């Protein structure tokens with residue numbers, strides 16, 4: 001039978017069966033966006049200017065170097081590194097040869113650092129000089145690590161200190177051929193590994209594949225998603241050691257966006273300098289980073305002049321932050337939601353045509369939600385018994401997700417209470433409205449249970465952060481004899497402002513229903529932050545465990 005004759009039933013399409021591979025992204029970037037710049041603020045200090053063509057060339061050299069070290073397909077290669085060009089090259093070379101890039105979060109406590117290196121059975125570690133102490137620690141632990149490479153040149157290698165057999169990255173690349181035949185891998189092979197920060201228990205490994213990564217890159221580039229494009233100058237402040245910097249490096253290579261990598265300079269002053277000098281148009285990061293940038297802008301009386309959009313996710317973006325970016329700096333905010341387990345993009349908030357007629361407050365209410373699913377992602381809500389809940393924008397439930405870039409299981413972990421019936425339990429409590437806009441009310445472990453009802457800590461925090469004298473806010477549940485729990489609001493004052501608790505309470509009364517109002521307010525200097533810049537509510541609950549509400 002020829003391939004045009006039909007037989008009953010579905011037919012096989014006649015399209016080329018080309019694998020979706022990360023190596024294709026970097027080769028595409030080299031061929032079609034070769035002269036587009038990749039700019040890094042280096043760990044050593046100076047700004048380093050490069051192009052996608054050069055990143056591709058050096059990735060191929062690195063591929064040779066990895067093979068020469070004895071790294072084979074399936075081996076795990078760890079990094080502890082900032083957002084830099086060298087880290088970018090590791091993204092493409094390690095996955096490109098079929099090995100697995102394990103990006104380690106340097107902010108992990110030491111016992112967890114050791115745990116993830118052991119659990120992943122890392123064979124090589126590439127580290128920035130900033131993290132030399134961590135490399136020394138791991139080297140002294142007798143892990144599976146055989147090779148240590150400092151991400152620097154020979155002139156700076158001394159700064160790596162006593163790490164056995166340590167060599168420098170630039171010497172490793174020196175003289176390696178600049179062409180390389182990337183292997184034709186199965187697109188389902190593992191490409192990278194990222195551990196969740198594990199606020200309770202040991203971190204859990206999420207093992208991404210080439211296919212999931214490439215599909216996620218297409219999703220990130222769609223215009224009603226993050227819209228990453230060749231017109232953007234993209235600065236991912238979100239670290240490359242957490243969820244692949246939200247997939248930005250891959251998507252940027254695919255579309256040919258100029259990439260600006262901030263290295264270790266994540267404070268407001270360094271970010272502003274880089275944004276202005278490189279004419280950055282698109283920023284991505286968590287709210288705590290933007291708080292620092294906005295504080296700096298305020299302190300020096302400057303405005304952002306080039307930024308067109310700011311993607312904010314990782315924790316809830318307060319509406320007051322959306323307003324500040326939009327009104328004072330002329331930048332559109334894209335509020336997005338995701339998790340390590342979802343690569344991370346799940347939902348992105350973009351207004352629909354019908355919202356154009358809403359007034360400012362109406363639009364802000366929509367924009368403050370976590371957004372709508374991107375094609376590929378499916379969401380639903382269930383109650384405690386697993387019964388699917390209506391998507392009416394009012395009923396809240398446990399948020400479940402599925403899709404081709406959602407983890408199907410954790411790496412080397414048999415017990416898994418988070419996957420059931422093809423759905424992943426996010427651990428978030430949310431509502432979904434008929435248009436598909438999802439709104440997170442809480443992490444399920446953070447909900448405040450008051451008299452059988454739930455108080456949304458995120459709503460209480462957002463209301464508090466709308467007050468000009470509040471920089472940060474966290475609402476936690478405190479034991480209460482009558483109501484089981486009641487909200488305690490903990491606030492950090494804005495720089496140079498004093499907080500009047502009674503006045504803040506009066507302000508909240510105008511914004512929250514009566515029973516959501518906190519029973520008390522505490523003012524502290526700083527909120528405890530976890531490895532990914534999120535407020536550690538567990539620590540706050542421990543600190544205020546003996547708090548008595550009148």
Ligand code: ADP
Nearest residue numbers: 196197313314315316336337338339340428440
């Ligand atoms: P961790 O390692 O802390 O789990 P993740 O980045 O995987 O780090 O965290 C995912 C969680 O972060 C989500 O389940 C959700 O609770 C929270 N989160 C992410 N984005 C948002 C957002 N836009 N609004 C509210 N919460 C968010």
